[in-house]
Amino acid sequence: MTSKQWFIQMCCLAGLLLGVSFNSNAAPNNKATIYVIIDDIGYRHTDDQALVLPNEVTLSILPHTPLAEALAKKAHGQSREVMLHLPMAAYSDKTLGPGAITPQMVPEEISYTFANAINSVPFAIGVNNHMGSELTASEEAMTLVMQQIKQRNLFFVDSRTTPNSVAQDVAQQQHVPNARRHVFLDHELTEDFMQSQWQRLIRLAKHNGQAIAIAHPHPESIAFLLQKLGNLDTEHIELRPISHYFRQGSSQVLFTAEGAVLPATPIAPR
Template sequence: MLALVIALSLVTHVAAADKIAIIIDDIGNHPEDLAAAELPGDVTFAVLPFTPYGRAFALKAHHQGKQIMAHVPMQALAGNALGLGALTADMSSAEIKLKLRQVLDDIPYVAGINNHMGSQLTQLTQPMQAVMESLRNHDLYFIDSRTTEYTVAEQIAHRYQVPVARRHVFIDNETNKQYLSQQFDELIRLARQQGTAIAIGHPYPETIAFLKQRLSTLEQEGIQLVFASELTVTSELSIPSGLLETRQ
């Protein structure tokens, strides 16, 4: 009987664990990025398309049991250089869908996408509708990196019944250990408050070294690391198009 009680308590503890997802963005430009695949646990990696090491990384990380996303460049308000595979506001819906198809052909094992930059594009209804139509057709999810507070990406994802979630914390806008610890603690705080939280980081050596150490403590903290896909939600009802706000 005692063994049964202990077993039930362990099951309850696991079921009640708060969950986090960690996405490492900007993978593919440098050979050092390949080392990020060695991070322990269910880490999600967002790979830039048409980069020198992106495809090799996706192959390596997939075979190590990681989850792969496409980190799709999208037009920014500041006019940042976008690189190959970018989606821009002047593209037609057909052009956006074709570009996404090319991105998916370049990066193997993609389960979802998130936006690289995109402070302009994610505010615009027509381009994001094209994105979500494409994702729905390919059974992919979307993580809104939230590079603007005016993003309509989640709203439109719900309309098209695309699984979606949002970034809550950027963990390495600075790479000193104090800042990394501060941001990771905020991630844990939000997860305990909300039940789930998502962080985005980058393959900086300081970030990778910090995460290798900190991820090993999650179990003792009662936190479960999961792939980003596990924290997405899908709306049961589509949103009428009249409720969508178009921002130019």
């Protein structure tokens, strides 16, 4: 064998080996991915029922609530991801609760309030908004919030409580990893509504490769999710922790085949 023939054979062998390596990194089953966040956590002792869900389900915990620290530590002990569910000013008359950010705050107040909020939820790796129809529509206020998030190397998930939200645009400008929820699973606590929202989640995931759902720690929601998440194989869907979304370098919006942005499930501003 000449040196030229040997070199050609080695190149072919290297190509085969590289092909095997590339294929081994590809998704073996091409399953679509869903991400589930349970938020509004921290006030009720029944909130710990969320801990019976698969560990890939993320808990987003309200700051300064009676159970915030304990539930965050329990979740972390399960290798479950934890987020801060940060209260933000809304147009509704519902009480925001402690740790809320409002557009009337000066930068120093936002910095102080955010720092105290994130410190009250151990192991938080990201943030999503609690309510926030007013604040998330304010570019100035959201810029200050995103600066706090960026300083701590966190990510942001826009709960999309208003179609007027600029949160993701501002996050992009501030180079904060960001995403948005696509489905509210239990905005209405009925079997029919949750089933329709679940089907929407699955359709979005299959069409776009992945989708994000937000739900709450209601007993009805937990029971529904236990049943549905236990049968994902039949849907050819996999459940991943929310941080996986950002490790994939995912685009920040979902598109239809025609290129139009798919709207989040419409809800009344809150």
